[in-house]
Amino acid sequence: MEALFREALLALPQAPLRDLLRVGACSLCAMRFLSVRGRVYSQSVPASPAILAEIGNGDGLESDRSSASCCTVCQGILQSAGVGLAVLEAIQKEGHEFCDFSLEVTVPSATLVRERSLWCYLRKEHPEDFKAEDPNECIVSLKEAVKWTFGPQIEAALVKNSFLGMGKVMDKNSNFHISLVFKHANSSSEIQFLSDLSGGDSKRKRGPVEAGESIAAVQRSLASISSDAFARHYPCPPPQLDTPCELVSSCRKDAIFVVGRYLKYSRSISQSPWTIQEDRIGDGSVQASACEIIGDVIFPHFKADSYKFHAAGREDIDVRMLGSGRPFLLEILNARTCSKQEELLKLEHAINSNKDGWVKVKGLKEAGNEVWTIMRQGEADKQKEYTAVVWLSRPVTEADFTTLSNSKELEIQQKTPVRVLHRRSPLVRPRIIHWMRCEALHDSSCYFLLHLCTQAGTYVKEFVHGDLGRTYPNVGSLLDCDAEILCLDVTNVKMDFL
Amino acid sequence: MDDKEEENAVLALYPRAHELPPRAPPAHETNFTHYFALDVGGKEFHDQYLYRHGNGLCVVGLAPSHLALRSPSKIKIVDYDVGKKSRADMKASGRRKKDAQVLEENSSLCKVSSEDAEFLVRCCIRGQLLEVNERLTSDPSLLSRKPASQGYIAILMPKPEAWKKAEKSLLTREQYKQQRMQQE
Structure with missing residues (x-):
């Protein structure tokens, strides 16, 4: 057994720990319920029976589920294998470039119900150790535990496959988001009783969406019912499971902004495509607008999903934009490529050497979110x-x-x-x-x-x-x-x- | 962008001689299509113009052949207080033109009085009344001095169907010139 893990386990109150494992919580969920935090989650984890052997099985309780394969609380999420690989595949499929990442986690709402169920059980068995009515204030949330457990794994996988250099790579302010969505087929049927319960006392018609998968809605419902009422409608401790959650991993990049100024030397090119209900109107139908002339060069470079053109004000189609040029920004959605300034200079040159020469740009550079405010301000005053x-x-x-x-x-x-x-x-x-x-x-x-x-x-x-x-x-x-x-x-x- | 191009951009500001027509086309000719209605309300030479903008809005006013403009007696009063409510009172507001009065083709817009006669000016198209020309109330002479621009009577916003209907009975500028030139 890993030294760090063993140390952490032995420091915990033995009786509740033993009980947690015996009702089928995985060792990481057991730690969550005993408020263990931090790096220890990422250590390689021994199975529950091994831990029980270490701390002693106590009096032979008849319903020992510790050998069951799927955790009854996290629905097997914290026991998942190959998370790093799944993330790697998702990134390779999309072909993203990035230098750090943030992790987003979605878990089925049934896990909340199961946490509550286990909590009710623990309150009854160990009133000294588990006092609060609502477990949310005491235990480590599943999402947090997922990040501690799999974050380092993902980091290691990305570094190994040279997506990332060493150093600080998981950063919640990163513009690159890796999302782990865990789904369980039975989740909605397991929480059905909650919407039946709340349906009675609320006149508001609840759609299936709110009663269904929304974590916040389930959290609200759970907070509104007492432990006794809960125990009447749901078994405590939580029932056993046959199948674990499935993981779907995906990734996306925040919008990036390329700013600059454009010049328009033509009186028959409009700033942006002029459409009325999808139909293109006027000269725009034969001639590309300034927005397209610029976008057509910059957009492909970023291998992005789409782009939007925003300018500080607009001029009529028959008005030229000379002199300083007009500030614009290109909002590029889910760009796969990270750009460097010298590449932007090349793009600028490519636009400016267009043989028609009606539209030119200058000062292309990448900018952060704050350019929005500057642009809107400039438009107004x-x-x-x-x-x-x-x-x-x-x-x-x-x-x-x-x-x-x-x-x-x-x-x-x-x-x-x-x-x-x-x-x-x-x-x-x-x-x-x-x-x-x-x-x-x-x-x-x-x-x-x-x-x-x-x-x-x-x-x-x-x-x-x-x-x-x-x-x-x-x-x-x-x-x-x-x-x-x-x-x-x-x-x-x-x-x-x- | 190099310096040479910047320099060219400055030069581009100056029009070439051949780009300057002897007389610049007035804005109300380039921005509007001109239509005319003759003998409005069945009264001879109560001729009106209707300028239609590409966006569908119509500016209504007195055509050059209107009796009020041809008579030597001065226009003294332009009065929008016709109909149940004064046309100047109900003001359209907001992008959706809330509270705009909807007027019919033959609804009167205003009464123009000269020293010896009175003329009713009508809409010539069904639509929302967006604006009347309040400057005419304080300065009626504008109507005879600049009938085609600053002396307009009102601005209406017809629905596309209303325009289709009105278009059939209106004359184009060419037709108008032919009709009124021949008579003179």
Whole structure:
């Protein structure tokens, strides 16, 4: 027997330990019920009869189940063999790369019922050692024991197969999750009596889902009934089992984020695919959107399940995104590959050398979850700079330029533009035009270039043409003539970090 | 992205001479399809326009051939207080346009009074009334000065079926020009 294990066992109160083993709890469940914690679970474990031989079988109790193969409490979970191998297979099938992992455990809810049953038995037999009504506060939970038991095994298997280097590899903050789901065929029938019981005193109609497999629901039900009531409906100690739980192992990676800025040089490519009920609309049907041009290069690299494109605001299809570019983030779900910065540079180069050249990216890098907040913030309260080609119904004068450039921090009232009124609330939104700067165009007397910086959320086209006078003041009203916008470019989206 | 490309991006801001039409198309022409209804309510030259946006919304106003715009007498009052409730009172709210009045094709939108005549302006399409042009109440002259843009009468949101029905009776811009040019 392992020295550590033997030491731990001998330190335990012998009478309850003997009883635990004799009613069919495995040696690890026995330790759980006696509040043993820590590394000792991962030691190689002697079978119950061997331990009983060591500590003495006491008076020959007639119903000795210690030689039964399947633990009556954990339903054989802690006795499982080959967990490391099962995990290894799951990872190899998916082809994941990772540098650490966290372990997630799901156990059948019947194990809770069996714990309670054993607890009731122990309270009766050893009232000194087991006082509380509810075992949950005293015993080591099965999930925790599973992690102590199999965590080191999995670590060893992964290191051996060179998935991982040595060092701290099991980390609950890891973005790679290995999940162990233990299922038992009889679990739902074993807990059926609970939903029958609670069905009586609760008017709320309980669906089979809550009464069924939800651990939390079973925990609530168990907490609400007394030990006596429990003992009337379920045998104590728990009955024997023929078959152990089955293990299904799987793994997944948290979403990773690739951030950067994109530029769009075309007036016929939209930022993201424009769909109405699955049907693609407009030019998007023939031409890939910026989102797809970028995603099509980055996504395959990560061998992921799917990706989502998020940008800090959007421009119309006929508006180019120049200058600084617009910050975006690519949320990549369940990526198999871990990327390195130099690989991202290669991807950036691949996008930028696309022969069409309508969409370019810069500053690609991987980022953490916090980029969400930065992006949403930037969408809401950062300044945007634009350049518009503006036409006036009369020749442009130097005085016009002075009028516009002297309007600093100009507050305008913008009614929801007609073009979006079908889907947005009819409201008047105050917006700030921070500054304007004009530049003459030598080819024409009625046109000029208007550079302007606005508060996020300003509809710039409407500020120029006035939208039936619904945005006021507007360029036309400021200059006392008609103004029209020929085309528009975004030149700067201010945002720190990205 | 190298410096050369950045430089090109700056140059891209400047339109080429051939890209500048002598006159920029007005927003209400590029963003809307223009339709017309002649002799609305059976009254001669009570001509109205209906500008339909790609999103289905319709802007209603007086066509250039409307009697009120052709007569030399000034428009003095635009009054939305027609029907049971003033058209200006019931305001649509929220994305779902809660509380919007649903008006019929022949429902009146407002009464336009000049020095010597009165004209009823009608919807020409069944739909929710999203907005009336309150600037006309304080400045009725806008109606004669800018009938096609700032002098619009109202914005309606018809259901697709209502649009299909209305479309049959409306004239396109070409048809309108032909009809009204011939008569003049």
